[in-house]
Amino acid sequence: MKRVAARLLMLALPAAVILASCKGGGGQSNTFKIGVVSSFTGPQAAFGQAHKNGYTLALADLNAKGGVLGKPIELVYYDDQGRPDQAVQGVAKLVDQDHVPVILGAYTSENTRAMIPAVTQREVPLLIPTSVADNLMQTGSPWVFRVCQGSGNYAHAILDFLKHNGDPKTIAIIYENTNFGQSNDTAMREAAQQAGLTVVDEEAYQASSPDYKALLARVKAKNPDAIYFGSYLLDASTLMRQSAEVGLDPRYYTAAGTGFSAAEFPTKDKGAGAYAEYTISVSQWLPTAKWKGSKEFDEAFLKLTGTHPAYHAMEAYVTLAIAVAAIEKAGGANPVAIRDALRALWLPETPFGPIRFDEHGQNDHATLVTQIQDGQYKVVWPPDAAEAKPIVPTPPWNKRQK
Amino acid sequence: MDFFTTLQAVVNGVLTGALYALVGMGMALIFGVMRIVNFAHGTFMMLGMYATYVLFVQAHVVPYYSFPLVALGMYGLGYLIYMALLRPIHGQSDFMQILLTLGIGLAITDAIQLVFGADYHQINFPLLEKNLHLGSHITVNAPWVVSFGIALVTGGGLYFFVMHTMSGRAARAIAQNRYAAPLMGIHLHRVQAFWFGLGVSAAAVAGSLLLPVFYLYPGVGDQFTLKAFVIVVLGGMESIVGAAMAGVLLGVVESLTSLYWGNEWALAVDFAIFLLVLSLRPSGIFGRQKA
Numbered sequence: 001m002k003r004v005a006a007r008l009l010m011l012a013l014p015a016a017v018i019l020a021s022c023k024g025g026g027g028q029s030n031t032f033k034i035g036v037v038s039s040f041t042g043p044q045a046a047f048g049q050a051h052k053n054g055y056t057l058a059l060a061d062l063n064a065k066g067g068v069l070g071k072p073i074e075l076v077y078y079d080d081q082g083r084p085d086q087a088v089q090g091v092a093k094l095v096d097q098d099h100v101p102v103i104l105g106a107y108t109s110e111n112t113r114a115m116i117p118a119v120t121q122r123e124v125p126l127l128i129p130t131s132v133a134d135n136l137m138q139t140g141s142p143w144v145f146r147v148c149q150g151s152g153n154y155a156h157a158i159l160d161f162l163k164h165n166g167d168p169k170t171i172a173i174i175y176e177n178t179n180f181g182q183s184n185d186t187a188m189r190e191a192a193q194q195a196g197l198t199v200v201d202e203e204a205y206q207a208s209s210p211d212y213k214a215l216l217a218r219v220k221a222k223n224p225d226a227i228y229f230g231s232y233l234l235d236a237s238t239l240m241r242q243s244a245e246v247g248l249d250p251r252y253y254t255a256a257g258t259g260f261s262a263a264e265f266p267t268k269d270k271g272a273g274a275y276a277e278y279t280i281s282v283s284q285w286l287p288t289a290k291w292k293g294s295k296e297f298d299e300a301f302l303k304l305t306g307t308h309p310a311y312h313a314m315e316a317y318v319t320l321a322i323a324v325a326a327i328e329k330a331g332g333a334n335p336v337a338i339r340d341a342l343r344a345l346w347l348p349e350t351p352f353g354p355i356r357f358d359e360h361g362q363n364d365h366a367t368l369v370t371q372i373q374d375g376q377y378k379v380v381w382p383p384d385a386a387e388a389k390p391i392v393p394t395p396p397w398n399k400r401q402k
Numbered sequence: 403m404d405f406f407t408t409l410q411a412v413v414n415g416v417l418t419g420a421l422y423a424l425v426g427m428g429m430a431l432i433f434g435v436m437r438i439v440n441f442a443h444g445t446f447m448m449l450g451m452y453a454t455y456v457l458f459v460q461a462h463v464v465p466y467y468s469f470p471l472v473a474l475g476m477y478g479l480g481y482l483i484y485m486a487l488l489r490p491i492h493g494q495s496d497f498m499q500i501l502l503t504l505g506i507g508l509a510i511t512d513a514i515q516l517v518f519g520a521d522y523h524q525i526n527f528p529l530l531e532k533n534l535h536l537g538s539h540i541t542v543n544a545p546w547v548v549s550f551g552i553a554l555v556t557g558g559g560l561y562f563f564v565m566h567t568m569s570g571r572a573a574r575a576i577a578q579n580r581y582a583a584p585l586m587g588i589h590l591h592r593v594q595a596f597w598f599g600l601g602v603s604a605a606a607v608a609g610s611l612l613l614p615v616f617y618l619y620p621g622v623g624d625q626f627t628l629k630a631f632v633i634v635v636l637g638g639m640e641s642i643v644g645a646a647m648a649g650v651l652l653g654v655v656e657s658l659t660s661l662y663w664g665n666e667w668a669l670a671v672d673f674a675i676f677l678l679v680l681s682l683r684p685s686g687i688f689g690r691q692k693a
Contacts, residue, residue: 040520041620042619042621045522046521049520177666203664204665204666205664205665205666206668209665210612211656212660212665213410213657214657214658214660214665215660215661217410217411217661218403221403221407238616245533246541268526270522
């Protein structure tokens, strides 16, 4: 064992020297570096790709306008592979080696939560584009800023919709057993009880399983009026397909965005196809949003990828724009100055709506309720933003047209 | 839970378990003959899924027809990998084998990622929409039934091969005593390469059969390496019949745990059983107790 260790060391040392000598000259570079952590590989790669597309478009727009402080912007990507330990590694690498003064990321709430102590310790601001768990904003860290809404807002938006559209009495919550899922479960349980609904079942599940039929049978036995999912994309598809198989027929299929709001979800090739129909979810942004620049973003995204964007890509887009605005205001690469600039930032007009962070670092943003109708996301709530009438209650599986 | 809900969960568990069984049998074969714990096993399963996926997308062959081709191709790959990589470390410490198979797994996963990207894929064909009703209470999704049938035949074929053919006998001889077997005229490496290939192709067939009801991305096999490991230990390390039974058992236990305690407990129960068996009955539930 000792000899093996010695050999490994002999191999590792020269490798480290070579790597260190390759890097060099970080301080004198001609670009302004900004760090990005997201899940470009692994089970969350679809969302990581959405992030990357959003960042790519933002980068092109911002550099076309001259970059920041007279330098072109360079994004340093770190792939966390969907794993929290890798996300923490990402912070270490981006701050200690690349010396970035601000980090954007990660994708999942689990990973973002893991990054918060790391950025707080290194005193570098973290801008969160997409992670919705409520506990991310409860750490008291002054270095954390979140662009998207939290799981509490999701629960309230769905409950408000339900109350005005048939007023169900019971709800079951099905959630992935990670920070993201647990946070949505807690948020919905508390909000539902306040709203006078009975939570008849709470089911945590292990992500990426091939078989959820037993879980769905449990929910079916409780016969809830409504179901609320906290799921990422791959599981969302499996859950809906198997719900049909099990014959689970609540009056409302609702969800905390994410998998149920991904652009791929209603498609047959990459999602649940027809099984996604009628599901109700939340969205923070749609290509049809009224904010200036939304349409342009949609067009540019379509040109880049051949598909329409979901809100995850927009959140990445606007997060980079926010970071650059703050750096511009801070006048340099000092993390403290950038943090203070973020705190005082007021961007009245972005394609994601007005941006302003409260004293906890949370951006105030509206939550829309959507329903999939004919394979398209349609805003159905609140009434002043609605583009279609909701179809409720959900038709049972055996009454649906194939 | 009423009787039919429980029965339904058992049926679903058996259907999933048949695929676990196939993955586990492959791993047990490799361990039994070669004493190699194949940490790349799930990776080979993933590779089988990609091969199936390519055949479906490029040639429009559904997995239930393409799996023999996938099995053959993966057999060949397994044979080559044994000859090129595993043979040179023959007789060296277990540590080397663990590192090597882990390394093979990582290299293949990265290669797949390079070629196909990190994005996930899934396939669709009409059979997936079909649900069969057995009586008024039990429903099964057609692809699971077809894959169960194929897994049964494949598993049975493997068993027949081990027990009733010359190369099966040679493999069992090596498993019994790998120093004496070559003295009896058995060509050690040729036989081991053959069985390594077969073990790999069993995992790949399980991948083919799983693809229609699942999705694939380069890291999809990892969880199955762990499952195969549990199955092989439950089944008594080298017994392929034990592995088959342990696979089905694991499927049923997961399904019933999900039904009665909740899905979040399924994995915990898997590993609780694993630890219990390791500490109380290290030769496995279905293995023969050795002195």
